Amino acid sequence: MEIRPATLDDIVAITEVHKGDVPDWYRGFGDSSVPAPYETLSVFERYMAGGPWMSVETCAIHVNQLLLHDLPPIVVVADGQVVAEAEFYIGEEGAPYGKTLDISVLYVHPQAQGKGIGGALLTYLVDRAERKECRCITVVPGPRGFYQHYGFSEIYERPHLLVNARKTNLAYAIAEIDVETPWKVVTGLPMPIGRYTSSRQEWERHKMITYHLPELATCLHRRVRITTEQAEAVAILGQHSPFDDALVAHAWTANMPVNELVSILRNECIVSGYNRLRMLIDEEIVHTPLTCEPVERDSSTCMVRWLQPPLR
Numbered sequence: 001m002e003i004r005p006a007t008l009d010d011i012v013a014i015t016e017v018h019k020g021d022v023p024d025w026y027r028g029f030g031d032s033s034v035p036a037p038y039e040t041l042s043v044f045e046r047y048m049a050g051g052p053w054m055s056v057e058t059c060a061i062h063v064n065q066l067l068l069h070d071l072p073p074i075v076v077v078a079d080g081q082v083v084a085e086a087e088f089y090i091g092e093e094g095a096p097y098g099k100t101l102d103i104s105v106l107y108v109h110p111q112a113q114g115k116g117i118g119g120a121l122l123t124y125l126v127d128r129a130e131r132k133e134c135r136c137i138t139v140v141p142g143p144r145g146f147y148q149h150y151g152f153s154e155i156y157e158r159p160h161l162l163v164n165a166r167k168t169n170l171a172y173a174i175a176e177i178d179v180e181t182p183w184k185v186v187t188g189l190p191m192p193i194g195r196y197t198s199s200r201q202e203w204e205r206h207k208m209i210t211y212h213l214p215e216l217a218t219c220l221h222r223r224v225r226i227t228t229e230q231a232e233a234v235a236i237l238g239q240h241s242p243f244d245d246a247l248v249a250h251a252w253t254a255n256m257p258v259n260e261l262v263s264i265l266r267n268e269c270i271v272s273g274y275n276r277l278r279m280l281i282d283e284e285i286v287h288t289p290l291t292c293e294p295v296e297r298d299s300s301t302c303m304v305r306w307l308q309p310p311l312r
């Protein structure tokens, strides 16, 4: 078994590994979708089934962006074939994480599972995190038992909330930030809203969505700096799918109360012509119970393995 950084030569194989996760393919969306062979689907239909890994076209763009940002995906080769892939981001953020390696993808082809490959890939990433002097490794786990087996513990459940857009009386100034602004602009800042994976990934990922798919071209994407008399925040407001009437929020701030930030983001939804705001809230970290009533509430788990004590 060989574990090594991926290159563009691995794209077809990486696509095959991830396609193993989709049992059935469909043409169309929602109630009008019908089963259809993979080969007959458009790049957009495949993308909507499971992200950029589903077609060589989008997978090549995605992996190329990671390579250009010095974030090479890691592949496992067994018997001459790529059988597993992992992706990670190393970033620096507010307490308790500090320098963090976040595993954004770790997937073994179904036919290669149960043979020690996933474990070897995870051990490789732990070793890399240690060598880079990361304080911790985080993951939004698929199977929790696998990560528990390797010393990860559940850090918290984070609510995903869908709230209605609403006008605010708060006084604030807002300025657009260029999409190419590097992630340094949020480095070290706490991220109370939208930290699904690591802070760095959330910033980079949105910059990296550069697929020339006409279906995605209408999706709004704004990066903004928000200033009130007392505080400052940076936020991303984006429409993730053309079928969604909500804007998804990601926000970083060292000093703005989260309720204030949410009020401003709800107001910005109205300004941008959207009815709803979708956001993941780090309630455990910000200790600010939200005052708005969600229309929908879901949750996700973040797991962590500490390599050094958490920051306070």
Ligand SMILES: CC(C)(COP(=O)(O)OP(=O)(O)OC[C@H]1O[C@@H](n2cnc3c(N)ncnc32)[C@H](O)[C@@H]1OP(=O)(O)O)[C@@H](O)C(=O)NCCC(=O)NCCS
Pocket: 104, 105, 106, 107, 108, 109, 112, 113, 114, 115, 116, 117, 118, 119, 120, 140, 141, 142, 143, 144, 145, 146, 149
């Ligand atoms: C979870 C996964 C990565 C494990 O990889 P794998 O190659 O099948 O696992 P391994 O054979 O390397 O197992 C290593 C160890 O972990 C244990 N393990 C594996 N999966 C486990 C699970 N779900 N729960 C508990 N322990 C598990 C094994 O028993 C083994 O234990 P051992 O060291 O005592 O022998 C793989 O099954 C997979 O890719 N699943 C789908 C992942 C997914 O949903 N990803 C989405 C998030 S990106």
